[in-house]
Amino acid sequence: MEECFSCKGEQCENTYSEIEFLSRKILDLNKQLIDSGKAKSRFLSLVANALNNPIAVLLSMIPHLKPQNDLKLETIYALVHEQALTLDFRIQNLVAAAEIENGEVDISYASVDIKDLVDEAIKALRYTIEEKQIRMSVENTVEQKIVGDPQRLYLIFRNLIDNACNYGKEKGNVIITVRENDSRLHISVKNDGEGPKVEYKAQVYTRFAAGPEGAHGLGLGLSIVRDLSELMDGSIDYQTDGTSVTFMVDLPLQTALENSEAFGSNDFFFESFDDAIEL
Amino acid sequence: MIQGSSTFIHVGQLHIDYSPSAISTVLGSCVAVCLYDTRLGMGGMNHYLLPFWNGNGLQSPKFGNISIPKLIEMMISKGSHPSRMEAKVFGGASLNVGPLSNTMMIGEKNIMVAKEILHEYKIPIAAQDVGGRNGRKIQFDLERGKILLKYVARSEVEGE
Numbered sequence: 001m002e003e004c005f006s007c008k009g010e011q012c013e014n015t016y017s018e019i020e021f022l023s024r025k026i027l028d029l030n031k032q033l034i035d036s037g038k039a040k041s042r043f044l045s046l047v048a049n050a051l052n053n054p055i056a057v058l059l060s061m062i063p064h065l066k067p068q069n070d071l072k073l074e075t076i077y078a079l080v081h082e083q084a085l086t087l088d089f090r091i092q093n094l095v096a097a098a099e100i101e102n103g104e105v106d107i108s109y110a111s112v113d114i115k116d117l118v119d120e121a122i123k124a125l126r127y128t129i130e131e132k133q134i135r136m137s138v139e140n141t142v143e144q145k146i147v148g149d150p151q152r153l154y155l156i157f158r159n160l161i162d163n164a165c166n167y168g169k170e171k172g173n174v175i176i177t178v179r180e181n182d183s184r185l186h187i188s189v190k191n192d193g194e195g196p197k198v199e200y201k202a203q204v205y206t207r208f209a210a211g212p213e214g215a216h217g218l219g220l221g222l223s224i225v226r227d228l229s230e231l232m233d234g235s236i237d238y239q240t241d242g243t244s245v246t247f248m249v250d251l252p253l254q255t256a257l258e259n260s261e262a263f264g265s266n267d268f269f270f271e272s273f274d275d276a277i278e279l
Numbered sequence: 280m281i282q283g284s285s286t287f288i289h290v291g292q293l294h295i296d297y298s299p300s301a302i303s304t305v306l307g308s309c310v311a312v313c314l315y316d317t318r319l320g321m322g323g324m325n326h327y328l329l330p331f332w333n334g335n336g337l338q339s340p341k342f343g344n345i346s347i348p349k350l351i352e353m354m355i356s357k358g359s360h361p362s363r364m365e366a367k368v369f370g371g372a373s374l375n376v377g378p379l380s381n382t383m384m385i386g387e388k389n390i391m392v393a394k395e396i397l398h399e400y401k402i403p404i405a406a407q408d409v410g411g412r413n414g415r416k417i418q419f420d421l422e423r424g425k426i427l428l429k430y431v432a433r434s435e436v437e438g439e
Contacts, residue, residue: 023388026331027395030344033334041338103293103325103340103349205336223336230341231291273418276427279367279406 045098051091058084082127089124089158093220096155100227105152107232109254111145112153114178121158125165133171140178146185147254152228156187159221160247164191167245180253185234187249195238195245204238225249285418288326291341293350295323295357299422305431306370307414310389312347313367314402315424316359322421325350330388343392351400361400367426368393368407369417386410 062081067073099105118138122129129136157176164174172192179186196204205226206219225247226236234251283300290309294302298320304311306326315322325346332342340346354364371386390409397404406426408415413430420427 019384019387020391023330023391024395027344027392030331030333034332034338034344034348038338097337100291101338101340101345103291103346106292107289206334227337227339231289273416273427273429276418276429277408279408279426279428 041098041101044094045102048091048094048098052095055084055088055091059088078127085124085127089162090220092155093159093224096152096224096228097220100224100231105228105231107149107152109147110150112148112150113145114142114153115140117150117154117157118161118176118178121154121161124158125161128162128165132165132168134165134168135171135173136176137173138176138178140176142178142180142185146180148185148251149232152232156225156228156249159225160187160189160249163221163247164189167191167193169193183253185251185253187251188246190244190246192244194242195240205236222247283422288324290326290328291339291346293323293325293340293346293353295321295350295353296421297321299420301418301420303416303418305414305416306372307374308370308372308386308389310343310368310370310386310393310409311417312350312393312397313369313417313419313426314350314354314359314364315367315405315419315421316354316363317365317424318363319357319359320421321354321357321359322419322424323350323354324419327389329385330392343389344396347393347396348400351402361402364402365405365424366393366397366402367405368397368409369415369426369428371409372411372413372415374412374414 062084065077067077096105118140122136122138128134161174161176168174168191173190174192175188175190177186177188177190205223222236229236229249229251232251234249236247236249238245238247240246283298285301285303286294286296288294288302288304296302302313302322302324304324304326309326309328311324311326313322313324325340327343327346328341330343332338332345338345340349351361351364355361368390371390373384373386387410394404408428414432416429416431418427419425
């Protein structure tokens with residue numbers, strides 16, 4: 001009997017050292033991966049900041065140039081405005097990715113109107129929607145304001161809707177559903193068209209990975225949505241049924257307004273460190 | 280008690296601050312590496328969830344092998360040097376008690392990756408409190424370079 005126990009102990013130890021050995025191996029292999037990734041990271045954060053300011057100026061100035069009663073100029077104006085909006089969106093994504101990779105994302109909480117966020121995201125995509133004649137419908141049952149990070153939530157909506165419009169079929173439907181259940185916020189965006197094939201599942205959230213049918217944008221959008229959702233303790237998943245694809249984001253709802261200051265304030269920690277161990 | 284303001288960090292965050300501020304966090308199977316440079320009165324803390332980045336998705340500091348080198352580099356960019364840093368490592372508990380949950384050994388791997396990377400940079404580990412079954416609440420007092428640690432009930436450790 002005793003022998004049996006010691007046997008088991010030995011086995012356990014072997015397994016343990018084996019896992020340690022394998023983990024060390026992963027660490028080594030991973031180093032190569034990181035080195036190649038690091039260059040991307042550095043580039044990302046440099047570019048993001050250098051591009052952000054000029055585009056903000058452009059976007060605020062362009063509306064002043066809107067021509068009156070000149071069809072040709074109006075077409076050109078729409079094209080310029082559309083491209084500027086697209087550029088701005090891509091830069092926002094670059095900035096977000098750089099922030100996430102630098103560990104700089106500090107989720108802040110404010111009172112947010114979901115309807116406003118969705119409307120704003122749709123408005124920014126109005127040219128694409130018009131061009132592809134997409135039928136957009138919004139089913140939002142969250143009427144009161146919620147507590148969340150407006151900027152990050154907007155980016156989540158914007159990316160999901162952008163994705164649906166770009167990958168969706170022409171003259172197809174895009175259905176945005178937002179509902180609240182068990183103090184969680186469920187967001188889903190469904191579009192007609194084939195979704196990513198199963199074999200691409202791992203690639204869907206990989207940054208800079210080109211889509212199987214050729215690249216749209218930078219391949220950053222969904223990786224950002226996933227990371228932002230996870231930073232807010234939420235998750236993302238998608239379903240396809242051959243004719244449509246639905247992306248679902250699930251986020252916990254904050255019940256009380258915990259602004260970041262109160263959350264990390266001294267009071268919170270002063271009390272609780274009375275009989276702490278000092279190391 | 281601490282004189283300056285205290286910054287609370289979540290998973291995937293890094294923070295560097297100076298005396299007399301403080302940095303705090305709550306850990307379950309996550310690990311926090313605290314670095315301190317006595318000469319500058321500067322210290323940094325990270326908080327990571329998993330040991331390795333697998334090349335999928337963003338290279339975010341919620342992975343130990345991204346987060347620890349990044350923290351060290353941030354300390355260097357603010358004028359410190361690995362030879363002047365000392366490290367303290369906390370967390371890596373096994374929160375789920377069950378026959379299978381331990382096979383994942385997330386906590387253990389998180390601890391291992393910290394030791395391995397610190398060893399590589401030749402940064403000595405001055406103190407540690409790792410493993411076990413309890414979550415931890417830590418506060419890094421940058422004035423004295425000391426960590427205050429308290430064990431917390433499992434229910435208090437959210438999201439891990």
